[in-house]
Amino acid sequence: MQLYARHLLINLEEEEARRRADPRRRIRRSHQYATKMAACGLFRSLSSNFFTVLPLLNRSATLSPLRLASQPYFGRTLATSCRLTAALKFTDKHEWIRVEDDGAVGTVGISKFAQEALGDVVYCGLPEVGTQLAQQDEFGALESVKAASELYSPLTGEVVEVNALLADNPGLVNKSCYKDGWLMKMTIGNPAELDTLMDEAAYERYIRSIED
Amino acid sequence: MMSHIRRTLSLCRSRSGVLQPARTSSASIGGGGDLVLQSRSTDVFQNLALEDWIDANVDLERRGVLLLWRNRPAVVIGRHQNPWNECNLPAMRSAGVPLARRRSGGGTVFHDLGNLNLTFFSSKKTYDRQRNLRVITEALRRICPELDVRATERFDILLNGHFKISGSASRLSRKSSYHHCTLLHSADRSALAALLRPSCPGIHSNATPSVPSPVTNLLDHAPTLRWEELLEALVHQYNAEFGLGSASTPVDPADESAFPGVAAAAAELRGWDWTFGRTPKFGVRTLLELTDERSAARGSARLQVEVKGGVVQSCELDVPAHWLPRRLSGELSGVLVGGRFCPHRAAAVFSEVTRSESCELRGRLRNLCDAVVSVMG
Numbered sequence: 001m002q003l004y005a006r007h008l009l010i011n012l013e014e015e016e017a018r019r020r021a022d023p024r025r026r027i028r029r030s031h032q033y034a035t036k037m038a039a040c041g042l043f044r045s046l047s048s049n050f051f052t053v054l055p056l057l058n059r060s061a062t063l064s065p066l067r068l069a070s071q072p073y074f075g076r077t078l079a080t081s082c083r084l085t086a087a088l089k090f091t092d093k094h095e096w097i098r099v100e101d102d103g104a105v106g107t108v109g110i111s112k113f114a115q116e117a118l119g120d121v122v123y124c125g126l127p128e129v130g131t132q133l134a135q136q137d138e139f140g141a142l143e144s145v146k147a148a149s150e151l152y153s154p155l156t157g158e159v160v161e162v163n164a165l166l167a168d169n170p171g172l173v174n175k176s177c178y179k180d181g182w183l184m185k186m187t188i189g190n191p192a193e194l195d196t197l198m199d200e201a202a203y204e205r206y207i208r209s210i211e212d
Numbered sequence: 213m214m215s216h217i218r219r220t221l222s223l224c225r226s227r228s229g230v231l232q233p234a235r236t237s238s239a240s241i242g243g244g245g246d247l248v249l250q251s252r253s254t255d256v257f258q259n260l261a262l263e264d265w266i267d268a269n270v271d272l273e274r275r276g277v278l279l280l281w282r283n284r285p286a287v288v289i290g291r292h293q294n295p296w297n298e299c300n301l302p303a304m305r306s307a308g309v310p311l312a313r314r315r316s317g318g319g320t321v322f323h324d325l326g327n328l329n330l331t332f333f334s335s336k337k338t339y340d341r342q343r344n345l346r347v348i349t350e351a352l353r354r355i356c357p358e359l360d361v362r363a364t365e366r367f368d369i370l371l372n373g374h375f376k377i378s379g380s381a382s383r384l385s386r387k388s389s390y391h392h393c394t395l396l397h398s399a400d401r402s403a404l405a406a407l408l409r410p411s412c413p414g415i416h417s418n419a420t421p422s423v424p425s426p427v428t429n430l431l432d433h434a435p436t437l438r439w440e441e442l443l444e445a446l447v448h449q450y451n452a453e454f455g456l457g458s459a460s461t462p463v464d465p466a467d468e469s470a471f472p473g474v475a476a477a478a479a480e481l482r483g484w485d486w487t488f489g490r491t492p493k494f495g496v497r498t499l500l501e502l503t504d505e506r507s508a509a510r511g512s513a514r515l516q517v518e519v520k521g522g523v524v525q526s527c528e529l530d531v532p533a534h535w536l537p538r539r540l541s542g543e544l545s546g547v548l549v550g551g552r553f554c555p556h557r558a559a560a561v562f563s564e565v566t567r568s569e570s571c572e573l574r575g576r577l578r579n580l581c582d583a584v585v586s587v588m589g
Contacts, residue, residue, distance in 0.1 A: 093386065123292045123492070141315075143317040147383055148292070148315065148382065167492075
């Protein structure tokens with residue numbers, strides 16, 4: 001545990017230094033800011049236990065797991081952020097967002113329900129990198145034989161990447177809506193907005209209620 | 213009449229400001245169900261803006277709306293189309309025919325006063341294009357029983373199994389949808405044919421293409437079918453299909469008090485950024501034919517341009533060195549990069565280059581500039 005905590009602190013500092021040296025800083029400024037905030041959050045949670053943690057780091061003796069287990073805030077922060085990175089969150093317009101490991105960027109796509117309802121996608125109209133979006137803003141449209149269907153941003157943030165594969169292969173949205181058919185990646189300007197979205201179980205219930 | 217419209221729409225407005233069916237005052241609106249509206253405007257941008265206004269502001273969960281409209285001559289392309297590929301921009305400019313990009317998908321159409329547009333607004337749940345097209349086919353069956361009109365799987369309507377008299381496109385938004393279609397009563401078919409062809413050759417793009425079809429006018433097959441008669445039959449059939457008794461109410465999309473925000477929406481639709489700037493990324497690869505007026509010599513040059521967001525990203529102009537010094541062709545391609553893919557813009561920046569050149573080169577240079585400008589529509 002002691003070695004892990006040190007390792008984590010060093011990694012975060014190195015990560016920060018690497019980002020500062022990155023020539024593409026301008027585009028990823030908001031990305032950096034969000035990362036920094038996440039990192040600061042973690043530092044804060046660690047430093048709140050500073051008086052207990054520091055002596056532990058300096059000690060050569062091994063740590064009692066019981067003592068560290070009694071730092072509930074530290075443990076809870078790490079566990080929560082791990083859950084967030086894995087799960088999909090859904091909007092009532094059938095978009096999903098998956099928060100990336102660093103917690104600063106989310107990948108956005110449409111759900112299986114949505115792609116089935118749309119039919120074969122023939123064109124993906126997606127935004128430019130750098131576009132600023134507020135939650136629920138229109139950010140593009142998917143065209144299928146059925147219609148041009150508007151896309152709505154699940155969160156507030158900035159577009160940092162758009163799936164270039166979709167230009168020549170829009171059908172990826174149908175074939176692999178949760179993986180290769182992702183639409184765009186955006187920064188998470190306001191993480192609290194994630195709480196307004198549905199988790200997978202709630203989304204399944206929502207689908208069933210619409211279908212009835 | 214306009215005060216009646218304002219009253220009708222204001223009666224429908226809920227506390228939140230969104231239009232909703234006014235249950236208690238349904239008798240005064242006439243029918244208490246779907247609305248049938250007829251636009252007084254023949255401006256394509258105003259009518260498209262009105263569509264978006266209705267979609268955004270009327271509560272379509274409980275009631276549908278049918279909007280009938282027609283435009284002065286215009287070309288309308290689909291949401292994700294390439295206008296340089298779909299229509300003859302120089303011919304449109306000479307004829308004073310504007311270009312509009314709509315928000316729904318689908319292909320390119322020619323609008324004029326002989327082309328009736330119908331927009332069926334509904335909730336996403338009740339979105340049913342075949343049902344909407346049945347309104348048209350059943351209405352025509354009633355008033356022109358001798359005509360064979362049928363809707364296809366692609367949501368076209370064919371006359372006598374062969375000629376297209378109607379095409380459809382749609383848009384799905386937050387909670388609502390609209391499905392609009394054309395109906396050729398008496399459109400100018402020669403104008404249609406002249407304008408719906410590419411502006412320049414050699415376009416490489418993944419934009420949604422149009423599917424060209426032979427078209428005909430209803431009037432050519434039913435010479436006594438008056439415009440007003442057609443409209444009446446359609447309104448009657450809409451009410452029969454959707455079980456309501458709404459009379460058609462005229463609306464004016466230029467009326468900002470009835471439709472707040474509609475003028476700004478129309479302005480956005482008129483803008484270059486929406487009309488041309490929204491064109492999916494494309495490339496142009498073509499051969500330019502060059503002539504020297506003085507010596508009657510001929511030459512050719514290769515042009516390769518990449519355009520994104522309507523702006524030139526890169527340009528290669530490969531002109532043989534014996535025709536023009538490479539520094540000149542290099543300069544021409546250089547001044548295009550970063551600017552709009554637009555003939556006016558190109559002509560303006562080119563004139564700066566040609567102005568400073570000596571007489572003997574100017575003729576060939578101008579000829580080359582004209583050839584490049586003509587590629588831009």
